[in-house]
Amino acid sequence: MSNLISANSPLLPEESAPANTPLLQTLSLAARLLVGFVMLVAGAGKLGAIEQFGHNIYNYQLLPLSLVNIAALLFIWAEITIGILLIVGAAVRGSALISGVLLLLFIAAVLWAMSQGLEIDCGCFGNANGEGGVKVGWPKVLENLGLLAASMFLIYFPRSYFSLDQVIHQHWES
Amino acid sequence: MSRLGFASIQRFIECPFSTSRHCVRSEATWHRKVQRRKPILRRTVSSRFSQKHDFGLIFNPIYQLPAMTQNTNTNPWGKAFREARTVLLPVIVVAIGFNLFSATGVPWVRTMPQGPAISNDELFGGDTTAAPANTLPPTIAESPHDTATANDSAAAIAALEQQRVEDSLKAARKAAADSIQKAKAAEAQVKEAENVQKGTVKEITTDQAKMLFDRKKGFWIDARPADLYAKGHIPRAINIFPEELRKHINDLPASDLNTLIVVYCNGGLCELSHELANSLVAMGFTRVVVYTGGEAEWSERGYPLVTK
Numbered sequence: 001m002s003n004l005i006s007a008n009s010p011l012l013p014e015e016s017a018p019a020n021t022p023l024l025q026t027l028s029l030a031a032r033l034l035v036g037f038v039m040l041v042a043g044a045g046k047l048g049a050i051e052q053f054g055h056n057i058y059n060y061q062l063l064p065l066s067l068v069n070i071a072a073l074l075f076i077w078a079e080i081t082i083g084i085l086l087i088v089g090a091a092v093r094g095s096a097l098i099s100g101v102l103l104l105l106f107i108a109a110v111l112w113a114m115s116q117g118l119e120i121d122c123g124c125f126g127n128a129n130g131e132g133g134v135k136v137g138w139p140k141v142l143e144n145l146g147l148l149a150a151s152m153f154l155i156y157f158p159r160s161y162f163s164l165d166q167v168i169h170q171h172w173e174s
Numbered sequence: 175m176s177r178l179g180f181a182s183i184q185r186f187i188e189c190p191f192s193t194s195r196h197c198v199r200s201e202a203t204w205h206r207k208v209q210r211r212k213p214i215l216r217r218t219v220s221s222r223f224s225q226k227h228d229f230g231l232i233f234n235p236i237y238q239l240p241a242m243t244q245n246t247n248t249n250p251w252g253k254a255f256r257e258a259r260t261v262l263l264p265v266i267v268v269a270i271g272f273n274l275f276s277a278t279g280v281p282w283v284r285t286m287p288q289g290p291a292i293s294n295d296e297l298f299g300g301d302t303t304a305a306p307a308n309t310l311p312p313t314i315a316e317s318p319h320d321t322a323t324a325n326d327s328a329a330a331i332a333a334l335e336q337q338r339v340e341d342s343l344k345a346a347r348k349a350a351a352d353s354i355q356k357a358k359a360a361e362a363q364v365k366e367a368e369n370v371q372k373g374t375v376k377e378i379t380t381d382q383a384k385m386l387f388d389r390k391k392g393f394w395i396d397a398r399p400a401d402l403y404a405k406g407h408i409p410r411a412i413n414i415f416p417e418e419l420r421k422h423i424n425d426l427p428a429s430d431l432n433t434l435i436v437v438y439c440n441g442g443l444c445e446l447s448h449e450l451a452n453s454l455v456a457m458g459f460t461r462v463v464v465y466t467g468g469e470a471e472w473s474e475r476g477y478p479l480v481t482k
Contacts, residue, residue: 069284077269094257
C-alpha cells in the first residue's frame with residue numbers, strides 16, 4: 001500500500017482526490033438529473049409564452065417594463081441550456097453555478113414579492129394555457145432552496161455516472 | 175493506515191473547506207509536511223500499527239472529503255466560474271438568435287400596450303349635444319304654407335309651383351344623402367361593434383376618468399380582487415372580479431345597455447379590467463371603456479379613494 005501511494009506516485013496529485021465513491025457518484029447523478037429536469041421543464045414551458053413570462057417578471061415590480069423581455073429571454077434560454085447540460089452531464093460545475101445563481105435570484109424575488117404583499121403568479125413553470133400558475137409563497141421558497149442545495153452539492157461533487165464530462169476525461173486519459 | 179491518510183487528516187484539521195493558496199496544495203505537499211512535522215508519529219503509528227490493521231477502507235472516504243471537494247489542487251469555485259462563463263456565452267447567442275429568427279419573437283424593448291383611445295366628444299357627447307337632427311323637415315313643410323297665401327297671377331303660381339318642385343327635389347336629394355349617410359354610419363357602427371367584440375375596448379386617460387368622475391357619469395367597476403378593493407378604491411365603484419361576473423350580474427345596469435361603464439384595475443400591465451370589459455361587451459353593453467391608469471395613477475395624482 002505504501003508503494004502504491006508514495007510521494008512521487010502518479011496517483012497522488014491527480015487521482016487521489018476527486019469524489020469517486022459510488023455513493024457520492026450516485027447522489028451527484030440524482031442531483032444532476034433533478035436540477036436538470038426541473039430547469040428544462042421550467043424553461044421549455046415558458047418558451048411558448050415569452051410575452052406572458054415577461055408580464056410575470058414585470059409583476060414583481062423589480063425590473064422596468066423596457067427590460068422584462070430581455071430578462072425573460074435570458075432566463076428561459078439559460079434554464080433550457082442548463083437543463084440539457086446537467087442531464088447529459090457536461091460542464092456540470094458551471095451549469096450548477098448558473099442554476100444556483102438563478103435559484104438565488106428566484107428566491108430573492110419571491111421573498112421580495114411576499115414582503116410587498118404581492119399576490120402574483122410566480123411564473124416559475126409558465127402558464128401558457130392561460131390558467132393561473134402557482135402563486136408566490138413559502139412552498140416555492142422551500143422548493144427553490146432544495147434545488148439550490150442540490151446545485152451547491154454539484155459544485156463540490158461534480159463527478160457522477162453517465163456524464164459527458166467523465167467520458168471526455170477518460171478519453172483524454174487514454 | 176497509510177501516510178496519505180495522515181496528510182489528509184492534517185489537511186482536514188488545518189483547512190477543512192478553505193480554498194486559500196495554503197490549503198489547495200497537492201496531496202504530496204501535505205504528505206511531505208506531515209513527514210517533516212511528525213516523524214515519530216508517522217513512524218510508529220503509520221508503519222507499525224497500520225501494517226497490522228488497515229483502516230483505509232473505513233477512513234479513506236471520510237478524510238478524503240475535503241480533498242475531494244478540491245478537485246486535486248484547483249479551486250472548485252474557480253473552475254465553476256470558468257465553466258459558467260463558457261456556458262453563458264452560448265446562452266446569450268442562442269437567446270438573441272432565437273428572438274431574431276423565431277416566429278414567436280418578442281420586441282427587445284417592451285412598451286406599455288396601447289388600446290384605441292376615445293375622444294372627449296365621443297365620451298361626453300351625450301350631454302353636450304342635444305339632438306341636432308330633424309331640423310330640416312319642419313322648415314320644408316312650413317315653407318309652402320307661408321308663401322302660398324299671396325298668389326294672384328298665374329306667373330306667381332307658376333313661380334311658386336317651380337319653387338315647390340325645386341324644394342321637393344332638394345328635400346328628396348337631402349333625404350337620399352341623409353339615408354346614405356345613415357347607412358354609412360350604421361355600417362361603421364356595426365364594424366365598431368365587431369371590433370369591440372374582438373377585444374378592442376376603448377381606453378380612457380386619467381384626465382378623462384377624472385372628468386367623468388367629477389360629472390358623476392359612468393358606472394364604475396373595480397376589477398381587482400376583493401382584498402385590494404377593500405384597501406382602497408375609487409368612490410362609487412363596485413367590485414367585480416372577472417371570474418365572479420356571474421355572481422354580480424344583478425349589480426349591473428342591465429336596464430340600459432347603453433350605460434357608460436368604466437372598468438379599471440391596478441394599472442400598468444394589469445389585464446383584469448380588459449378581461450372584464452370584454453365580458454361586458456359580450457353581454458351586450460355597448461359603451462364600455464377601460465381606465466388603464468387604474469388605481470395606481472389615480473392615487474398617484476392624489477384623487478380621492480375610499481376604503482371599505
